[in-house]
Amino acid sequence: MTPGNPRFVSRLTRNTLALVLAGGRGTRLYELTNWRAKPAVHFGGKYRLIDFPLSNCVNSGIRRIGVLTQYKAHSLVRHLVRGWSHFKKELGEFVEILPASQRYSDDWYQGTADAVYQNLDIIRAEEPDYVLILSGDHVYLMDYGPLLAAHVERGADVTICCLEVPVEEAAGSLGVLEVDESGRVVAFREKPEQPPELPGVPGKTLASMGNYVFDAKILFDCLIEDHADPRSSHDFGKDVLPALVERAQVFAYPFRDPASGGPAYWRDVGTLDALWLANMELVETVPPLNLYDPDWPVWTYAQQQPPAKFVFDDELRRGLALNSLVADGCIISGSLVRRSVLFGGVHVHSFCDIEGAVLMPEVEVGRHARLRNVIVDKGCKIPEGLTVGFDHERDRAAGFRVTARGTVLVTRGMLGQPEGFR
DSSP: OOTTOHHHHHHHHHTEEEEEEOOOOOGGGGGGGSSSOGGGOEETTTEETTHHHHHHHHHHTOOEEEEEEOTTOHHHHHHHHHHHOOOOGGGTOEEEEEEOOOSSSSSOOOSHHHHHHTTHHHHHHHOOSEEEEEESSEEOOOOHHHHHHHHHHTTOSEEEEEEEEEHHHHTTTSOEEEEOTTSBEEEEESSOSSOOOBTTBTTEEEEEEEEEEEEHHHHHHHHHHHHTOTTOOOOIIIIIHHHHHTTSOEEEEEOBOTTTSSBOOOEEOOSHHHHHHHHHHTTSSSOSSOTTOTTSOOOOOOOOOOOOEEEOEETTEEOEEESOEEOTTOEEESOEEESOEEOTTOEEOTTOEEEEEEEOTTOEEOTTOEEEEEEEOTTOEEOTTOEESSOHHHHHHTTOEEOTTOOEEEOTTTTTOOOSOO
């Protein structure tokens, strides 16, 4: 909310429709997304990635939200129904699921822009002044009110949220903007291998967050035009935005920390290493992402479970968790857990040594297991005495995925246990 002008921002958010793009697989997460869409991936001991853009919308006063789903969406849809279906359409608020349903063609969603195009009739029926397009799989906390205010004050047709990031981080993975001294975008390049450096800021480039504000009419016109172009891949970053930069008022909106004025917290957790690192940041004494702010809560669906339990206090059999997040329903029985994130319903049996672990819901760790720098997928049953993360050649030989940085992924399939939705 812009200080001193709450009504202005409130009117803007009320006249905005948010569309969350949540149909992606997230191939760089490998087996972790074999049975779920990337926005349904678990994060932070309690949440799923989709909860962050949705919470940002609600906390910003944007209460009309569509979630566009496609790839293996069952767990995502179930989460949305259980945790986000309490809004009242009669009060002008909703979180609606917009699956790929071939409304405008015989194809499924062919790209991010096509996903929005295939829901044009639904969008038009809401009569929004502005449409906020959001990625459904990034972790950050952001008030969208000042973004909308800046969009209107500049007379922009499109505003692109962006961050200053290291050139090597953006190379081949993020869209990159070039801007003039007024902040107007003069070029947009999707995932260039050699991003241009910011003038006067060596080693940094201006990267798109995948969040855009459109004037509604501009969006409708450019999507219809893009759909008619047989050469287009129907993607915002590859096709729509580069074309608009040449003829429309497209501005950048740098996402900054309101306290420090520097770049704000934002994480693209699209790789196993990035997902593991972002979870590990949360166990720091003062984490860069504050999940404990009562003024900006992250909403989610949470299963009703008993409190976490730590049992046994013998010299060689003591239940402890140090520098860790431990969710409801967990039992740590006579084992030591350090610098780890345990989701709901995790059961660690006795005599285990666990450090740097992300244990997703309902994981069971057998006695004498040793886990180091691992991500263990939901529902895995770690056999007694299994050692993972200490010898990477041995890990690979056992069928586990090991990244170049040494993060080890363990899934049910790798353990010879039944896979599929759960």
